[in-house]
Amino acid sequence: MTDPSAPDSLHVTYLFDPLCGWCYGAAPMVRQLAATxxxxxxxxxTGLFSGDGARPMDQGFAAYAWSNDQRIERLSGQRFTEAYRQKVLNAPALNARPQMFxxxxxxxxxxxVSLTAPDAERDALNAIQEARYVDGRDIVSPARLAEILREAGLDAAxxxxxxxxxxxxxANRARTNKARQMMAALGAQGVPTLVVTDASGRRMLRSNALFGGFxxxxxxxxAA
Structure with a gap:
């Protein structure tokens, strides 16, 4: 692991939520950054859309999400497919049982994954995001998530x-609490957000930095 105290090293904390469309849009830049x-x-x-941040899926929210997703696709090139629109966003209109965001x-x-195969967590995140936004699969159900992890070879997780x-x-509560405390300390208003740490300290980058050129x-x- 890179030592953040080394003069030429940088430690970047990626604050995100797996149900955040903008975080999915930022995935290619995060992958490229991790390979640098x-x-x-x-x-x-951060768990921003869990607990008190969760909400029921309804037609109004689905329409808002799809409009937002189209903007993300234009900016990032990430795919938001018709399968996602029909099977995820429109699912509440097709099923009597209400679903949650x-x-x-x-x-x-x-x-x-972080506890059982930490080096695979970024790949697991990508698999979960693509399962939702490309394949139109349910990533709210623990059983469906277990299937996605098994397909990725992460049987222990x-x-x-x-x-x-x-x-x-x-462990999950400790991680999300730590992330939210970092957001609060730096004045972050949402996700995705990057926090850069090096020998001189810790600074936050705005999320729009993830949607330009690498x-x-x-x-x-x-320069942060």
Missing amino acids: PGITVELAP DSGPATLALTA AGLIATPSDALVA DDLLAAIR
């Missing part, structure tokens, strides 16, 4: 979220 020598990217799920289960799944232990729930992002990080 001298930079370590730490995933920090709740990132709690997906956040717990990522914590399970899948087993953990099938029957969450007190230790997993506590060279511009890298320059902003190094």
Whole structure:
């Protein structure tokens, strides 16, 4: 792991939520950043859309989300497919049982990966995001999330979220609390947000830095 105290090293904390469309849009830039020598990217799920931040899915919210998603696609090139629109956003209109917009289960799944295969967490996040936005799959159900993790070869994590232990729930709470405390300390208003740490301290980058050119992002990080 890169030492943030080293003069030429940078530690970047990526504050995100797995149900955030903008975070999905930022995924290619985050992947490229993580592959850049001298930079370590730490995933920090905030749980913003879980607990009190969760809400019922309804037609009004679905229409708002789809409009927003089209803007994200234009800016990032990330796909928001018709399968996602019909099977996820329009699902409440097709089913009598109400569904929730709740990132709690997906956040717990990522914590399970962080405990069992930490080097695979970024790939797990990508798999969960693509399952929703490309394949139109349910990432609110723990059972469906376990399927996605198994398909990614993460059987141990899948087993953990099938029957969450007190230790997993506590670890998840600690991660999200830490991320939210960082947001509050730096005045972050939402996600995605990057926090840059090096020998001189810790600074926040605005989320729009993730939706331009990569060279511009890298320059902003190094100048932060």
